[in-house]
Amino acid sequence: MLLPDTKRILLKLSGEVLMGEQEFGIDPSYVMRLAEEVKAAKETGLQICLVIGGGNIFRGMAGAAQGMDRAQADYMGMLATVMNALAMQSALEQLGVDTRVQSAIQMDQVCEPVIRRRAERHLEKGRIVIFAAGVGAPYFTTDSGAALRAAEMRCDALLKGTSVDGIYDSDPKRNPDATRFDTVSYDQVLASNLKVMDASAVALCRDNNIPIVVFSIRERGNVARVLAGEGVQTIVKEDQ
Numbered sequence: 412m413l414l415p416d417t418k419r420i421l422l423k424l425s426g427e428v429l430m431g432e433q434e435f436g437i438d439p440s441y442v443m444r445l446a447e448e449v450k451a452a453k454e455t456g457l458q459i460c461l462v463i464g465g466g467n468i469f470r471g472m473a474g475a476a477q478g479m480d481r482a483q484a485d486y487m488g489m490l491a492t493v494m495n496a497l498a499m500q501s502a503l504e505q506l507g508v509d510t511r512v513q514s515a516i517q518m519d520q521v522c523e524p525v526i527r528r529r530a531e532r533h534l535e536k537g538r539i540v541i542f543a544a545g546v547g548a549p550y551f552t553t554d555s556g557a558a559l560r561a562a563e564m565r566c567d568a569l570l571k572g573t574s575v576d577g578i579y580d581s582d583p584k585r586n587p588d589a590t591r592f593d594t595v596s597y598d599q600v601l602a603s604n605l606k607v608m609d610a611s612a613v614a615l616c617r618d619n620n621i622p623i624v625v626f627s628i629r630e631r632g633n634v635a636r637v638l639a640g641e642g643v644q645t646i647v648k649e650d651q
């Protein structure tokens with residue numbers, strides 16, 4: 412096991428991974444592939460909370476850069492995360508995995524509101540809980556939402572699946588000599604401004620001692636591989 416005594420994890424997927432090879436939006440076949448990954452992770456016996464970003468549809472910062480009101484644009488971004496959550500719920504259900512979506516912006520016809528005790532009950536019953544709409548407030552990201560839910564649900568770790576296989580000392584897409592950290596402390600991530608999650612998310616994990624595992628979700632079977640300690644990743648944790 413990568414992290415011994417891990418019973419409950421929060422898995423954060425950036426919205427971008429739902430696009431597959433597309434430039435924008437949701438590729439249902441790719442969502443199904445991701446759902447298979449989540450199912451495999453669940454079959455290792457873990458309780459799973461899921462948070463999905465919205466960057467494949469809309470990011471508030473991009474809207475604001477084009478002259479929109481930032482808060483308004485952020486609300487649009489939060490709604491995008493709900494669409495992604497529903498797409499993932501549909502794929503997981505097709506695979507026979509029970510799920511519930513809980514949104515930080517109430518929309519009763521579509522999904523449940525975030526109710527911690529109810530989410531606990533879902534997890535105990537073996538359901539996956541997908542938390543949507545981040546923290547429910549503008550000027551945040553779904554990384555902060557993921558950290559918040561991980562703390563609230565007392566998750567043993569936050570796994571962040573992205574398109575890179577860990578945290579590097581510089582951008583590996585631009586610098587061929589960039590090197591990947593196996594482990595790195597929260598404070599180093601913050602002090603060196605390493606691009607992994609926004610500072611509020613990292614600080615929340617630090618203050619609640621939740622390790623962050625950054626890994627690539629693009630390779631098949633990687634969630635289960637990383638959890639088994641056989642994958643490539645960076646772990647952000649307290650200095651030993």
Ligand code: UDP
Nearest residue numbers: 426464465466471485488489545546552553
């Ligand atoms: N967002 C927000 N508050 C939150 C979570 C998300 O305002 O608590 C908005 C924000 O505009 C963000 C967008 O939703 O850009 C999509 O989320 P994010 O960029 O975190 O998605 P990801 O990069 O993970 O795909």
